[in-house]
Amino acid sequence: MLPIAGKIFLLVLIGITAYFFTKRAQYLISLLKLGKPEDRSDNPGERWRFTLGQVLTQTCALKNVTRKDLSGIGHMLLFYGFSFFVVSYGFHIAEGLYEKLNPSLLGSLFNNGFFFMLDLAGLVVLVSVIWAAIRRYLVRPERLEPSLEAGVILLVVFSLMLLNFLVEGSRLLAEEKPFADWAFMGSAFAQGIANMGLQSHAHTLFYCFWYVHMMVIFGFGIYILYSKHLHILAAHPNLYFHSSRPKGTLQPIKDFESAESFGVSKVTDFSWKQLLDLYACTECGQCSANCPANISGKPLKPKDVIINLKHNLFENGQNLLRKKEGEEEPLIVGSVVTHDEIWDCTNCMACMEVCPVAIEHVDKLDDMRRYLVLMESNFPAEVQTVFRNMENNSNPWGIGMATRADWAKDLGIKILSEAPGEFDILYYVGCAGSFDDRYKKVARAMVKIMQAAGINFAILGTDEKCCGDSARRIGNEYLFQTMAQENIEIFKNYNVKKVLATCPHGYNVLKKEYPQFGAKFEVMHHTELILDLIKNGRIKLKGELAKTITLHDSCFLGRYNDIYEPPRQILNSIPQANLVEMERIERTSFCCGAGGGRMWMEELRGKKINEVRTEEALTKNPDLIATACPFCLTMFEDGLKAKNADDKVKVLDIAEFVANHL
Amino acid sequence: MGNNVLIFAEQMGGKFRSVAYEAICQGKKMAQGLGGKAIAVVIGSGVEAVAKDLGQYGADKVIVVDNAKLKDFTVDAYGKAFSEVVSKNDPAVVLLAATFQGKDLGGYASAALGAPLSSDCTEWASQDGGIQVKRPIYAGKAYVTVKFNSQPAVISLRPKVFSPDAPDASKSAEVEKIDLALSDDDFRSVVKEILAKTAGKIDVTEADIIVSGGRGLKGPEGFAVLEELAGLLGAAVGASRTVVDEGWRPHSDQIGQTGKVVSPKLYIACGISGAIQHLAGMRTSKCIVAINKDPEAPIFSTADYGIVGDLFKVVPALTAEIKKAIG
Numbered sequence: 001m002l003p004i005a006g007k008i009f010l011l012v013l014i015g016i017t018a019y020f021f022t023k024r025a026q027y028l029i030s031l032l033k034l035g036k037p038e039d040r041s042d043n044p045g046e047r048w049r050f051t052l053g054q055v056l057t058q059t060c061a062l063k064n065v066t067r068k069d070l071s072g073i074g075h076m077l078l079f080y081g082f083s084f085f086v087v088s089y090g091f092h093i094a095e096g097l098y099e100k101l102n103p104s105l106l107g108s109l110f111n112n113g114f115f116f117m118l119d120l121a122g123l124v125v126l127v128s129v130i131w132a133a134i135r136r137y138l139v140r141p142e143r144l145e146p147s148l149e150a151g152v153i154l155l156v157v158f159s160l161m162l163l164n165f166l167v168e169g170s171r172l173l174a175e176e177k178p179f180a181d182w183a184f185m186g187s188a189f190a191q192g193i194a195n196m197g198l199q200s201h202a203h204t205l206f207y208c209f210w211y212v213h214m215m216v217i218f219g220f221g222i223y224i225l226y227s228k229h230l231h232i233l234a235a236h237p238n239l240y241f242h243s244s245r246p247k248g249t250l251q252p253i254k255d256f257e258s259a260e261s262f263g264v265s266k267v268t269d270f271s272w273k274q275l276l277d278l279y280a281c282t283e284c285g286q287c288s289a290n291c292p293a294n295i296s297g298k299p300l301k302p303k304d305v306i307i308n309l310k311h312n313l314f315e316n317g318q319n320l321l322r323k324k325e326g327e328e329e330p331l332i333v334g335s336v337v338t339h340d341e342i343w344d345c346t347n348c349m350a351c352m353e354v355c356p357v358a359i360e361h362v363d364k365l366d367d368m369r370r371y372l373v374l375m376e377s378n379f380p381a382e383v384q385t386v387f388r389n390m391e392n393n394s395n396p397w398g399i400g401m402a403t404r405a406d407w408a409k410d411l412g413i414k415i416l417s418e419a420p421g422e423f424d425i426l427y428y429v430g431c432a433g434s435f436d437d438r439y440k441k442v443a444r445a446m447v448k449i450m451q452a453a454g455i456n457f458a459i460l461g462t463d464e465k466c467c468g469d470s471a472r473r474i475g476n477e478y479l480f481q482t483m484a485q486e487n488i489e490i491f492k493n494y495n496v497k498k499v500l501a502t503c504p505h506g507y508n509v510l511k512k513e514y515p516q517f518g519a520k521f522e523v524m525h526h527t528e529l530i531l532d533l534i535k536n537g538r539i540k541l542k543g544e545l546a547k548t549i550t551l552h553d554s555c556f557l558g559r560y561n562d563i564y565e566p567p568r569q570i571l572n573s574i575p576q577a578n579l580v581e582m583e584r585i586e587r588t589s590f591c592c593g594a595g596g597g598r599m600w601m602e603e604l605r606g607k608k609i610n611e612v613r614t615e616e617a618l619t620k621n622p623d624l625i626a627t628a629c630p631f632c633l634t635m636f637e638d639g640l641k642a643k644n645a646d647d648k649v650k651v652l653d654i655a656e657f658v659a660n661h662l
Numbered sequence: 663m664g665n666n667v668l669i670f671a672e673q674m675g676g677k678f679r680s681v682a683y684e685a686i687c688q689g690k691k692m693a694q695g696l697g698g699k700a701i702a703v704v705i706g707s708g709v710e711a712v713a714k715d716l717g718q719y720g721a722d723k724v725i726v727v728d729n730a731k732l733k734d735f736t737v738d739a740y741g742k743a744f745s746e747v748v749s750k751n752d753p754a755v756v757l758l759a760a761t762f763q764g765k766d767l768g769g770y771a772s773a774a775l776g777a778p779l780s781s782d783c784t785e786w787a788s789q790d791g792g793i794q795v796k797r798p799i800y801a802g803k804a805y806v807t808v809k810f811n812s813q814p815a816v817i818s819l820r821p822k823v824f825s826p827d828a829p830d831a832s833k834s835a836e837v838e839k840i841d842l843a844l845s846d847d848d849f850r851s852v853v854k855e856i857l858a859k860t861a862g863k864i865d866v867t868e869a870d871i872i873v874s875g876g877r878g879l880k881g882p883e884g885f886a887v888l889e890e891l892a893g894l895l896g897a898a899v900g901a902s903r904t905v906v907d908e909g910w911r912p913h914s915d916q917i918g919q920t921g922k923v924v925s926p927k928l929y930i931a932c933g934i935s936g937a938i939q940h941l942a943g944m945r946t947s948k949c950i951v952a953i954n955k956d957p958e959a960p961i962f963s964t965a966d967y968g969i970v971g972d973l974f975k976v977v978p979a980l981t982a983e984i985k986k987a988i989g
Contacts, residue, residue, distance in 0.1 A: 382920040389942075392801050397919060397942035436938040437960035602920045608907070634937070641877060641904055 002096050006207070010096045010214065017218040024225040028279065031317050035272035040241040051239040060239070060356035064286055071135065071284075074128045078157075081125035085160070088118050089217055096214070104179070115180035119168070122161045122185060129158045143285025143303075149227050156220050163213040165189045170209055173202035231282040235357040238280035241273050242358040246512040248349060248560030250366055253477045263370030263475065266329045267313055267320065274364055278310035280357040287351035287361060292591040292613075293344040297606030300344035302351040302361045305337055309364075312336045333368050340605060342368045343380060347473050347596030348555040353587050366596075369475030383474055386600040390479060394465040395431040396600055405461040407433070407440040411447050416494055417461030425450075425457040425529075426496045428510065430503040431466050432630030438637070439630045445659035446502055446526055452662050453538040457500070463490055469505040472513070474597035481517065484509075488519045502526045502655060504556035504629045505595075511561075525557060527566040527628050527654050534573050541661040544576040547623035549657075551579060552613070552636065553589035554629035567628050567654050574661050580620045590616065594631035614639030618649070625651045665698035668753040668814070670744060671716055671724075672763050673706055674735075681759035683719045683826035685819055688786070689757045690720030695788035696754050701725060702835070705743050707733035710839065717835030719826060724835045725751075731844050734853035735763050741770030743842050749775060753814045755793055760818040772816045779816040780808045784823045793817070866917060869898035871928045874917055874944070876902040878933015878954065878973055882910040887974060888932060891981045894988075900924065900944075902934050918943035932973045936961025953977065 002010065054060040061075035091114075094101035104111035133154050136146045144150075169189025172178050180186070198205060224232055245251070253262055264270055287302035288294045294301045312332060323329060333342070342365055351361040372378045389398030405415055407429075414421050427450070433443035450457050468483035487510075491499075499521055501507035511523035533539045549571055557563045564586045571579050584590040593609030603609065614636060617625050625640075627633045633651055640646040669689035671682040686702055693700040702721035704713045706728065713724045727743045744767055748756055756771060758764035760782040772779035784805075785796035795808050795817055866872055873892040875885055885899065892899045901911035903918050917924055919942040929947035933954060934940060941964055944950070952965035953973045962968040969976050 385919070385923060388801065392803070397938055399942070399945070432938075437963060438937065600919060602913075634939070637937070638904065642907065 002099075002210075006211070007097060009211070010093070013214060013218050014093070017221050020222045021225060024222070027317070028225070028230075030321060031313060032272045032275050032279075034268045034320055035270050035275045036268070038271035038273050040244070040273055042244055046244070047240045047242070050242060051236060054239050054356075055236060060235075064354050064356065069141065071132075071141075074131050074135075077124050078128040078132070081121040081128065082157070084118060084121040085125070085164070088114075088164075092214070092217075096210075102179070112180050112182040115168070115186065116182035116184065118164070119183050119185035122164055125157065126161045129154050129161070141285075141289075143289040145283070145285075147228075147283075152223075153227065153229055156216065156223070160213070160216055160220065163209055163216060166193075166209045167206065167213050169193050170202050170206035173199055174206045228281070228283050230279050231357060234276060234279035235282065238273075238276050239358050241276065243360060243363075247562075248508055248556070249512045249516070250363065250472060252481065252513075252516045253370070256478060256481070261371070262374040262477070263372070264364070264367040265331050265333045265371040265375065267309070267316065267332055268329060269367070269371070270364070274360065274367075275313065277359040277364075278306060278313055281306045281310060281359060282357060283307060284356065286354040286356065287359070290350040290354050290588055292346055292348055292350065292593065292609045293606070295590075296593075296609045296612050298340070298344045299338060299605060300341040305341060305361065305364070306359060308336050333371055337365075337368060339372070339378070341365070342372065343601065344605065345596050346555070346591045346593060346598045346609065348591035349559045350555075350588065350591065353559050362596075366473065366475060369473075370477055371475075373475035374478060379474065380601045382601055383597070386470065386474070386597075387476055387479060390466050390468070390471055390483070394483070395435055396466065396470060397431070397435055399435045402462060404434045404464055405459065407435075407443060408447070408459060408461070411444065412451070413447060414458035415461035416458050417463040420494065421458065423456050423458035425455060425498045425500050426491070426494070427457050427459050427500045428467075428506055429459055429464060430501065430506045430630070433502055434464070436630065436634075439633065439653075442502060442630070442633075442653040442655050445653070445655040446500075448659045448662065449530060449533070449539060449655060453533045460490065460494065463494075465490065467503075467506040467509050469509040469513075470597045470600060472509070473595070474600070484514055484517050484519075488514055488517055491519065491521060496521050499523045500526060500529055502628075502630070502653070504554045504560070505631065508556045508560050525561070525563060525566075525628070527557070527563060527570060530570055530654065530658055531566040534570065539658070539662060541574050541658065543661050545574045545657070545661065546576040546578070548578045548580055548621060549624045549626050550582055550617050550620045550622040551585075551626045552582070552592065552617065552632055553586055554627065554632050555589065555591050555595050557628055558589055559587060567626065570654055570658060571626060574657060577657075580622065582616050582620060584616065592627075592629075592632040592635035594635050599631050599634070608639070608642070610635035610639040611642050614643055614645075618643060618645060622649060624657075625649060626654055626657060627651060628654045664752040664754055664813070665693075665696040666751060666753040667693040667696065667698060667700050667755045667757055668748055668751055669700060669702045669721070670756075670758045670764065670767060671702045671704050671721075672759055672761060673704060673709060673712075676706065676708055676712060678712065678716070679759075679761070680826065681761055681764070681819075681821045682716075683829075684821065684824045685757050685759050686716055686719045686721050687826045688819060688824050689755070690722075692755055692757070692786065692788070692793055693722070696791070696793070698754060699723060701751060701753070703727070703744060703747050705732055705740050707731070710837070714834050714837050715829075717833045718829035718831055720833075721835045724837045726837055726839050727842055728839065729842060729844060731849070734856070735766075736849060736851050736853060737766045737770055738850050739844060739848045741767055741774065742844070742848050745771050745774040746842065747840065748814065756814045756816045758816070758818040760820050764818045768816050768818045775814070775816075777814050777816050778810045778812060779818075780810075781818045782820045783808075783817055784820050786817070786819075864896070864898040866898045866900045866915060866922050866924050869924075870926050871895050871897035871930075872900045872917070872924060872926045872944075872947075873897045873930045873932065874900035874902070874934060875905060875911075875932050876934030876940075877904045877908075879905065879910070884933075884974070885911065887977045887981070891930070891977055891984070894981060894984050895928075897928075897930075898926075902940050931961055931965070932977055934961055935959045936964060 058076040061072040065072035091103055103114040136150055165185045168183050168186025172186055172190040285303045291302050345365045347362050349362055386396045389396050393401045429443050432439035465487050468480040472480035507525045571577050590613050592613055625636050636651040640649055667689040669685050672679045690700040699722040700720055702716045702724045704726045707730050710726050710728045713726045716724050725747055748771055758768045780795050780797055783795040783797045787794050796805050799806050873888045875888050879885055888899050900917040901915040905911050906913050906916040919939040923943045925946040927948045929944050930951045936959055945964055950965045951967045952961040953969045953976050955972050957970045
């Protein structure tokens, strides 16, 4: 097919591409090696299953498809279509080097089918590219930026499809025997070329198109590594090396005694996987579009954090590689990622939930908090009080620890610190249930439910300590670990096997983070227990509640622990209750604003997150707002006051709903 | 070995702070136990005239270092002056208040003289011809008793723990003026400007009485009734977080978990429901009075006295009664 000069040209093209590709790839890998070691090699079977599952079924993109945002479908079409093209490029190159290596080698049926599919795929890709261009340049959703880079990519993909059809068309005209019968787009283009009266030049046209096509293909191959479309190559390893820790847990600092620095202040403090995250980013902006800090007008935009880190890595990469031992490395904390961005995060995990390529935004921000807290003691002033209160009285408000069990007086509860005894379930009350007058009502409601169900439970009394979630999320890992170890010892002493928590923060940390320090007990949330009790007929809900209720999903219960159904089923078991859902629920639920230790900080930037969420709830005209978290409860009560709706709308915990209907 | 007690009498702008009187009264008592004299030390600019008044509080003698350069407190210059006075007088005890100045100076003098230091003391006693003190450790969870093995013992007293005796106008003290050569090297830091927190306003963290308002005030203008009561009582006006969020009051007035933590003698909460985030900032107040129209408001479970009623009726009535009482 090709003259010898053409074959040499093709070989040179392959050589040049391989050279640049290898050089860039080596550079990218050497930058990754600047990161700290981290073992992500466990359980390869699960990793392959996860990666292939996300990519082949396009779950990565399709999971974010909503009625308002169909772009995931566009990505799927592009992905399948273009993947088919990548295979076809293999055939093109092989055929160029040795003409017998073409699809007809596998039989004429395969050959015809192949070109039919290829033309179909080309058509699909063309449509998706036009769709993508419209979304970027005509009706642009806020999360996308109309960058030059995106434009170049769309133009290149568009021209690749066009060139493919032109190659097919001119080839059909140039060759006596058609290379395939079902290449319908090729035939259409052949017709078009013939109509223009260019049939006699078909041969020349074919070679011209063929060479141009090849050059664009190889050029694109190199360009990928230099552009945001690096994700085409980096997303797969990033998915493969996804965190295998239980969802919503932070990595413990293991070497407190020997380490000389804690947390992340420089690029090289990140692990290699945290750096690979930067390559994998597709800049789709789903993270920012779902981030409560961004939506409420704060500086934090998770996408920008990732992109700024990536640009910084590329800008400083050469210097970092050349850096000698002992030379100073520039800080990223306070410059590339600002303090405001770091402290704005509510750890709600919406960004990570929607990220198609398993980027770990929250871990990065919390690692930078660790640096600020543990190395520089640089944190919002009001947090100092919280740390001190946790250290002195083991609760964030600093109320005397001796009064921790006062709420339970006269309730007929087994209090282990007063009289150890046998029990089936330990009710870990938590700080809010113990000290906050409002949330004490929830603790009492839970007691009423368990007593009605005849559960043999106990509380630790004054031996109960703060769970430490806020300390960990604010970045005070040292304080957190001290508290976790103390609690685990206490639990061991009382031979605790099963724990009930009403606070999702306590629930998450006890269930999923304490095992990092040797905890071995089962933990359940009160919504799980209550649903069980209802299902088993151990409690029956009586009376009617002819009210409109809207349910707010707590981040630490929902996204962190996938508990979406129990609170809904419980509310629906109350006769007449009318549950109306908000727009943002379940996995894309909108944070109340208090997670990640934000409960204890002033919200100085942007709108108040709790007011944004309260406004959303109020659009449903509810009589009641249901929550299952003390932080959410407080944030909604404050939000309703700010909106002057606290006379009309009340906030109740799921346990209170149930206790009112026993 | 001396047996006198040397007391740093803290002043600001030529006026003694109440901690100065507290220290002198205790210093006098210590000196009586040791069989020595209470010597007050005043450092500043233009302070000679007021120095002799310290005799009314029990000082036997007042040493004055008066120098225009010493107008504002800087630890280098004040430290040098104070240490020189201490070493010349060879006292048994050096007494200061555990304020920002006192803590700074105490540490400086202790280091300069190689003397033992015990700060933030809450009790003291004469023991075996010397002084023993008690001071809190572990954030107030425990107390240690400290005995001194050498002289002078540098002791700072926690403010407001000891109350000063009423001044005795019949007494006065001998004033000794000391001239001290100060070079520019003694002023490694210079006070350029003192930014007073809103002039004339009492800071909530320093006030003995706080009148605090919440959302029940209905708007920034509602605070007028609280201002009037506060003015009468010499109280500071505080605010809850919602009020600050609404922009009715400045952030510096915010009391609560994320604002100021206060512990006044009297806290009057008006129209504040008393969510835990607010209680965390004021629940250690000695006496809490709550005025709220909602009898269910959680503030009533923390308050020593509660008034269920409309604060716009209750507070003016209270103000009127107090006006009558104080004439």
